[in-house]
Amino acid sequence: MPELVVEGREFADEDWYGEDMVDRVYSGCTFRRVDLTEATTRRVTFTGCTFANVRFNASRHHDTALVRCVIERSELFDAEFTGCKLTGSTITDCGTRPLRVTGGDWSFVTLTGADLRGVTFTDVRMREVDLSRADCTGATLTGVDLSAATLTGADLSGTDLRGSDLTALDPSAVRLSGAIIDADQAVVIAQALGLRIG
Structure with missing residues (x-):
């Protein structure tokens, strides 16, 4: 109790x-x-x-x-x-800098326009999180469940996204310059761009 x-x-x-x-x-x-x-x-x-x-x-x-x-x-x-x-x-x-989050559930959290430069989220559930217009430059978002997330206008430049669910990512609606992704994520992004692989 x-x-x-x-x-x-x-x-x-x-x-x-x-x-x-x-x-x-x-x-x-x-x-x-x-x-x-x-x-x-x-x-x-x-x-x-x-x-x-x-x-x-x-x-x-x-x-x-x-x-x-x-x-x-x-x-x-x-x-x-x-x-x-x-x-x-x-x-x-x-x-919010420098903020460090490990594990846990941040689903449905609203972080619209937040300054998240250099923050670290590792193995966090962030389903349907609102990161629209958030500045995630140089952040670490590894192993994060971003399914159904709102990412419109987010700056993911230089962000480490490896191991995260990027199925909700529209590459044309965010900044991705220098972002770090793995091979499986590259396929997801290519498909989102309408590219044919193989």
């Missing part, structure tokens, strides 16, 4: 620097100008919460869920998410 269950509360101007949060549940809560720098979460669940002007700098999150949450005007500098679930969440106007 969770050691702490909180519903519908607002936290504002609080200092949670270095907080170690374990087995907590927050539902419908609002966090404004909360400092979570170097905080750690383990098996913490946030459902329908709003994070505004929150500092996640150098925070570490393990098996934590942020489901249908809104994260806006916040800083995720050097944050790490391992095995986390962010399904249905929206991230807007946030500092």
Whole structure:
């Protein structure tokens, strides 16, 4: 059982620097100008919460869920998410570099226009993620499930895409200069361009 269950509360101007949060549940809560720098979460669940002007700098999150949450005007500098679930969440106007994500489920996440230059997503499920107009220049998106993703206008220049599902990729609607792909992906892209192979 969770050691702490909180519903519908607002936290504002609080200092949670270095907080170690374990087995907590927050539902419908609002966090404004909360400092979570170097905080750690383990098996913490946030459902329908709003994070505004929150500092996640150098925070570490393990098996934590942020489901249908809104994260806006916040800083995720050097944050790490391992095995986390962010399904249905929206991230807007946030500092996301350098962000590192390993495993977990980021399906249906909205990252429209996000600055994702140099970020790392490894072995993450990102089905139907919205990366339209996102700047992923030099990012690492390896082993990522991008099926049914929205990628229109995304800049994938120099992005390492090896092992990722690119079936939703329209090569004519994104920038791909210098992107790194494997042989199987090259076939998928060629077919998307209407080329005949063989």
